[in-house]
Amino acid sequence: MRYYLIDKVTQLTVGQSATGVKCATLTDEILHDHFPDYPMLPGALIVEAAAQLSGFLLEMTFNRPGEPLVRALLVQIQRAKFHEPVGPGDRMEIVATIEGTREASAQVRFDAAVEGKPAANGTLTFVLRAIDSPRVHEQRRYVYALWTRGFTPPLEFP
Secondary structure (H helix, E strand, O other), rough: OOOOOOOOOEEEOOOOEEEEEEEOOOOOHHHHOOOOOOOOOOHHHHHHHHHHHHHHHHHHOOOOOOOOEEEEEEEEEEEEOOOOOOOOOOOOEEEEEEEEOOOOEEEEEEEEEEOOOOEEEEEEEEEEEEEOOHHHHHHHHHHHHHOOOOOOOOOOOO
């Protein structure tokens, strides 16, 4: 992943939910073109932010010591709805909640809000796959450590 749309994970309940924050700023390149006189975060990037947080939640939930590492891969977006634009200066809070799991898949509901007002929501489906790539695992651990700075006690990442 070359860009990250979560600035910080503020809460994690393994097996249940995670909360994260995305702060939209004018340094976000996309806001200069979408739209020039009315900058707003594209809906696709709001969904991507929710998918990144959901993937973190699922990987923290499904990975167990002694088993092959699995990574969450987004395979379906369902019922995504957008309510209010997210623009420069907005602090978008995203809550990802596991709705259901099967052997190698899971559904996660996401709700995004700015100052308590709904911005977007929807349901995301993921498959969990073993990925034999030390670089992928190293990258994920690095990003997850950045997202969760300040967690006490510090988390251990798969």
